[in-house]
Amino acid sequence: MMETQHPLRVVICGGGRTGHLNAILFKQLADVEVRLLTHNRDIVARYQAGDDFTALLPDGGTLSARLDDVSCHAGDVLMDADIVVMTQPAHVRLAALQEMVEFLPADKKVFLGAIPGFCGFDWLAENVLGARDNIVIWGMKDVPHTAFDLIPGQSVRMGGAKSVLHVALHDREDRADGVVLQQYLQRLYQTRVDLLESFLEITLTPGNPIMHSSVIYGLIGPYGQWRDRAFEAPLCWWSDCPEIGAYFLERCDAESQALCHKIASDLKIDLSSVRPLKDEIADAYGNQIKDPHTMWSVLTTNRAYEGIQAPLVADENGEGWVMDRQSRAFHEDVAFGLALLVEMGRRMAVPLPHIQEIFSWCVDHMGGLNRSSLDYFPKHWPTERPTL
Numbered sequence: 001m002m003e004t005q006h007p008l009r010v011v012i013c014g015g016g017r018t019g020h021l022n023a024i025l026f027k028q029l030a031d032v033e034v035r036l037l038t039h040n041r042d043i044v045a046r047y048q049a050g051d052d053f054t055a056l057l058p059d060g061g062t063l064s065a066r067l068d069d070v071s072c073h074a075g076d077v078l079m080d081a082d083i084v085v086m087t088q089p090a091h092v093r094l095a096a097l098q099e100m101v102e103f104l105p106a107d108k109k110v111f112l113g114a115i116p117g118f119c120g121f122d123w124l125a126e127n128v129l130g131a132r133d134n135i136v137i138w139g140m141k142d143v144p145h146t147a148f149d150l151i152p153g154q155s156v157r158m159g160g161a162k163s164v165l166h167v168a169l170h171d172r173e174d175r176a177d178g179v180v181l182q183q184y185l186q187r188l189y190q191t192r193v194d195l196l197e198s199f200l201e202i203t204l205t206p207g208n209p210i211m212h213s214s215v216i217y218g219l220i221g222p223y224g225q226w227r228d229r230a231f232e233a234p235l236c237w238w239s240d241c242p243e244i245g246a247y248f249l250e251r252c253d254a255e256s257q258a259l260c261h262k263i264a265s266d267l268k269i270d271l272s273s274v275r276p277l278k279d280e281i282a283d284a285y286g287n288q289i290k291d292p293h294t295m296w297s298v299l300t301t302n303r304a305y306e307g308i309q310a311p312l313v314a315d316e317n318g319e320g321w322v323m324d325r326q327s328r329a330f331h332e333d334v335a336f337g338l339a340l341l342v343e344m345g346r347r348m349a350v351p352l353p354h355i356q357e358i359f360s361w362c363v364d365h366m367g368g369l370n371r372s373s374l375d376y377f378p379k380h381w382p383t384e385r386p387t388l
Contacts, residue, residue, distance in 0.1 A: 007031040008187060011077050013096060014087035015040045017147035018115060020156040022085065024055040026188050027065035035077035037068040037100075044070050046153035054155040062153050065216020078103040082365055083184050084112040089328045090119035090336035091371060097112055097128040104135060112182050113138035113167070118207055119336040120373050122170040122199040127376045134334035136177045137170035141202050142284070144189055149307050162284045165189055166273070168196040204260045206277040209337025210252040210355065212237070212329040215310070218245025219360045220365075230320030239306035251354040253277040253295075256341065259350045266348065267382055330366040334359065340373040347382060 010026055012019050015038030027034045038044065047070035055063040071077050078084070078100060088096050093114065104110055112129075114121040116141015125137045146159030166350065167185060169178050178195045185193045196202065215237060220226045223244055253276055262273040275283075282292045283303065311327035314320075315388035323329075338359040345352040363369055 007033045008032045008184065009038060009082045010188070011035045011081045011084045012087060013037045013084060013100070015043045015152055016087060017156050018143050019087040019148045020053055020150060020152075021055055021145060021147040021158055022115070023067055023088065024053045024063055024065040024156070027053075027067060028063060031189065032188065033068045034065070035071070036067055037071060037077050038087075038247045039072055039073055040152055041072060043153035044072055051082045051153060053153070056149070056155055056157040058158060058160070073099045073380045078105070080105060081110055083181075084110060086112070086114040086121075089332040090121070090373070091328065093121065093124060094128065094371075094376070096353060097125060101128055104132070106132075106134060109134055109136055109177065109180070111136045111138060111177070111184060113140065113142070115140040116142050116207065117168065117199070117202045118205065118209070119332070120203055120340055120377060121301075122168075122203075123378055124351045124373075124376045126170060126172065136173050136181065138167055138173075138181055138211055139199060139202050141166035141168070141196070142207060144191065146304050146308065157307070159306070159308070160285050160288045160302070162191060163286055164284075165191050165193045165352050166196050166201070167193060168199040168202050196273060198271070200263065200267075200269060201271055201273050203340070204256065204263070204271060204274045206216070206253050206274075206280065207337075208329075209333045209341065210256060210358075211249060211277070212333045213338055213358050213362055214249035214252055215241050215245040216323060217248055217361060220285055221358070221361055230315040230318065230322050231312060232320055234321055235310050235337050236306075237301060237308050237310045239307075240310070241296065241299045243296050246299060248296070248354060248358065249277070249299075250295050252358065255350075255352045255355050257344075259341065259345050259348060259352065262348050262350045263344070263382065266318075268339075325366050330362060334362040334366065335369050335371065337375040338362070339369070340377060343374055343377060344381075 012023050023034050023036055024034050052064040052066050062348055112135050112184040122138045127205055145161045147156050149157040162292035164236050167178050182193050182195055218224055260271050260274045278295050278298050281298050285304045289298055311324040311329055312321040313324045316320045341355055342359050
């Protein structure tokens with residue numbers, strides 16, 4: 001399969017931090033057309049007024065970009081798309097895909113993926129796209145850069161970059177499509193792009209679902225210093241991570257590794273790329289981490305994580321701050337991330353006591369589950385795909 005003719009038409013879906021930053025970075029490249037699909041009408045209004053997007057760089061510099069189109073309507077931006085990058089939280093991707101599917105080109109290959117691709121994005125996309133075999137489903141293991149301090153339609157601050165980017169195809173895809181995907185992404189990113197063997201390498205990679213939930217549990221859970229009381233001031237996810245949060249994170253990571261090893265053994269899949277979380281972070285950020293000795297020191301001394309604030313809101317019962325129960329740390333990471341791990345552990349008969357404990361507490365704290373990844377997790381997994 002030949003690479004498309006110039007320009008490369010990229011559509012970014014989602015007007016959050018990752019969407020803004022990637023749009024700006026892609027638009028620095030020659031012969032790349034960048035469109036943004038967002039439900040934020042203020043971003044569209046700023047674009048129509050002629051405003052640029054600006055990235056604030058770690059060294060104090062800036063990058064600005066004028067996108068080719070910004071719209072709230074999928075039909076305005078998806079025509080002739082070569083590659084579609086979904087950056088929305090996992091808990092809104094079902095509705096986003098349903099909105100997009102009828103506008104995706106039908107006369108050529110379209111590479112539709114998620115950054116990051118966790119929470120079973122391959123299964124979700126297959127569930128919505130069905131037999132649309134011209135659409136190649138892919139995902140990236142993690143975000144290429146951290147991003148924070150977003151002012152929608154105006155600016156976003158860029159944090160640390162990954163040293164290598166890992167992507168995977170849905171297992172239904174042809175490996176030749178992986179070559180084209182690598183070409184596209186290598187054109188868009190300066191960092192090396194490696195193709196993984198299985199999408200499970202993304203689904204099982206330890207990340208936000210266990211990271212955010214462990215920190216929350218360590219802060220305000222039954223053993224937390226801030227249990228049943230408000231924070232006196234805003235705090236950051238990682239530089240303010242309590243040691244007990246890092247402790248629970250290490251326990252959850254060990255259980256996640258045990259699940260990974262059982263799946264690899266039973267399904268005969270090479271999941272050696274799914275490494276312990278501390279090693280993953282140390283490899284990804286290298287010398288940006290001042291002290292790589294322990295999980296807690298890796299989190300609290302990582303320059304790429306500096307300034308990333310935890311989701312807090314004003315306490316309605318008095319002065320101070322409390323954890324925002326409406327944040328994606330609950331509705332994405334718990335409902336779509338931890339829920340999937342818990343169910344995979346149940347089906348594989350792998351005990352996950354700490355993950356289960358934190359999951360149950362978080363679900364109770366957030367007032368129960370409305371939707372979750374179990375809505376699209378294949379009922380046949382881990383057995384063979386049924387014959388259609």
